[in-house]
Amino acid sequence: FFFFFQAEDGIRDPLWSRGLGDVYKRQVILMKFGYYIICFFLIAQSLLLASASENNPFYVDPSSVKKDGYKWTMKLINRHARTMKDTADREIKAADVTIEGVDVNVLNVKIAEFGQSRWEAPIEFPESGKQYKRELVENMGFQFTNDPFGFNIVDPDSDDTVVEMSQAKDSSLQFFDKYLEIGLWYPGRRIYGLGERTAGDFQLCTEHENCTYTLWGKDVGCPYDDGNGGGKSAYGQEPFYMIYLPSSKLFIGVFLLNSNDQDALIFKPQGGNSRVVHKMIGGIFNFYFFYPKKADVIMKKYHELVGRPYIAPFWSLGYHQCRYGWNTLDKVKEVVAKLEEKDIPLEVVWADIDYMMEFADFTVDPVRYKGLGAFVKDLHKKRIKYVPIIDAGLKYNETDKYFLLGEQNNCFIKSAFTKKTLIGKVWPGAAVFLSWYAPFSTDIWHEGLKDLYELVEFDGIWLDMNEIANFCRGECPPSDTEEGFQYRRMLRESVDDKDPHDPKEFDDLYYKPGGDPTDKTVSLTGYENSTNDFEDKTRKQFNTHSLWGLYEAKATHKFFTDKLKRRPFVLTRSNFPGSGLYASKWLGDNYSNWGYLRYSIVGMYNFQMFGIPLVGSDMCGFGGDTTEELCLRWMQLGSFYPFTRNHNAINAKDQEPYVWESVAIASRNALRQKYSILWYYYTKLYEVSLIGGALVRPLFWEYPEDENTFATAKTSFLIGPSVLIAPVIEEGAKTKTVYLPNQNWYSLQDFTKVLEYVPKKEVGANITLPAEFDYVNVLIRGGSIITYQDALRAKVRRTDQLKALQTELVVAPDNMGQAYGTFITDEGDSLKPIENQRYRYLAFNFGMTFQALFVTVVHDYDAKPYPCEEFSKVTILNAEKYAKVTQGCILGRSKQKIPITGSYDSMKKIITFGKPTKNIYLKDIEHINFDRSCDEQNNQH
8 A cells, every 4th residue: 555655646746747757657557556466366365265264164162172181172163153055954053072092092083063962873882892991092193273173193103194184175074953074084095894785896986986885774675886876875884994004004994973874975086095075964973993903903993892793503604595485384394305305404494474474573374384383393303493584564453462562652663743653564564663762662572572482483583674664755644545645645745646755854955865865764754762752853763763773683682682591593684883792694685696696705794894794695696586507606605604595585486406406416515515614613703702803804804915815805705814715706617716825725625735835925826726516615724723524524414413523623834834723612502602601712723843732721611522522633734744753642631641643645745643542622632742652752841
């Protein structure tokens, strides 16, 4: 302004009259122009600042920051409270932030509305999650900025930033009543998890640069989800994922505890980073960040938080046969007889809804399934189990026992329109749904299960349609009467619309994850509470929808433990974090094609992360017609699922394994291959229940330093750390190519070495294996000791036969000549064996240098050991060192010495020590020497 006005004065200066006026005139014009430029930039800057304020509304109130050791708190202020455009959604004015070091490697960051109660997913963390060792926040690398608010998490071990939330960087914090958004940056591009989804790649977002994954339980039939467009979520909601950090070869874990409908958007810009944007329509931001560790360690910490999986009965690892479309009991008897005739192992017979009377829960059709109770007792005499299906919806009938009990005790989800019980529609027609928040709902459920058990002494329960699924959208008129007409009018739907719903509350949502959260479920305005207080807007299906299946599984699990006093076996379709505490899982209604055969491998990995290790897909496919080759290969693959069940739809062709002779032979052999290492399966399943982690693993979880292992996740998988399954998954395949990391690897088929460790080599090699029809390629990782029983030679049909077979120890040395393994046994179906400490846990250590195998009793109990726990023999692979050894010695814990004989096979380069002169249980062995006889044994151990 000074120069501007000085220039104006210059115009009137006497110099003007001296011929210098033009100079001054030009000076004025230039100064005015400069003034306008400065004004423009000042205005532009103010507009940018205003825009920044608009896009980055939250800042920290400095006076609110409290750093109290294990917990920091602060208050966020919104610069402006506004209404979302084109909606009536209000913006949150202020928010509370809580940062808590819940464990040395787990940080909780929670952002909730200040001064107002909002819906929070009410997960009841188990005792294991409460036993975390709390950590000071200042030691956990948490850093935050005041204005705009943002935070970083720096790994204390490496000083690398592993999580970044920055409003300034990407305007990534929005908090409205029904729209929440937050963006997080990670220094890695390989992301795994987020479910439930069906996909060909375990890694998220490999087919597109940017992807959207919807997390919302739906009855949708396993749509293929490549992240293109969202809306393809399946039956469960699992907001947990891991990111691989290439700089450290470790993983970080992220758990968003929120049960509302949500999308996770993944962006992969140029460079090595990725950004995940979470968009939700309710609840709060409640993140748990798991600091960089190996994948298995991250999962163990996550399972410790949400609940480690329950230990399923030993028999659940056997072969299960099911079919939707066994319309009569005679058909079931025929199937069982044919499986027995073909010598195909059979552990469990399942019942789909065919057995019910008019598809109503807790009933048996008195005509088509007359004599079912007696038939199941006959199955039990043959040591075959029986598991029936139960659906979520109870039949709407004013004379029905369970409907009356629910009405009398106010136990059903209520309609926001009629103020009465909400009516939906599933298999029995009009149906109602229990509210698990009502005090007597579990009692009514148990009453129904008790009534069914009196008719049929089942061994497990299959929970279906529990998302909750609904054949109409929202609510259903009870009939086509005048009452039904008025009901439809109240719902603002056409009288001709058979699927009325209530879109009023959700039509104006600013954001709809996956397109439409109201599709194929009950009205989201339905209330879960046990009173008629319809002003309680937190306990409605809008918030609780994805929790229904979790609470149903919990109630069913409790029936087995409290009423039957038996170890539960519960199979669920819907799931939420914590479901593994109560139930196992199958991958839903898949299809009979080669793609879905392959997708099942990825599905197993996902549920290991989510804490449900006993998982598998419907072998040979549920929907559509299978083929002989497809079913044969699927029976081979599925025999090695933790949960092994053949099941198909009502209109599909028969696909029981006896339908084709080739499939019968392949199934018989593959199942017995699995049964030969079933104690190994059970041991690893038990360890997951004890400490968390994964039963089924991709190779890169064990070898993240080998870049080549990431590409193998779709084609082969580990059971535990030691056994690799390499199934044929391509039509017409004559061979199977498998990539193996640099280690000794051995064939379980004949114990020969298939790959030898190469010193100083960072990568492994591809090997080619035969694609046989009569066995599956199963490999043992060097450094392992596994328990083995020859179930093929023994022609095992039932898993309980394995308790009577002696167990062989197979020692597969690594490149250092060392090996390690474990062995857990219990009664197999006893109630709460872990809580009651009723199991036996042995650990084995082998070393070529000291030429001995040591046995450690990790845990013991007072039950007499089974024959399978008796020492029979030890086979050492890659044993050229022992070529001339003929005698070994067992040294017992009571100092007894038992001679054993060694027999060397020069072709396979293995040696077997067996034929002890005296029987001894494995738990009573201190160690076994392989380099001297008992006569030569000295007192040095």
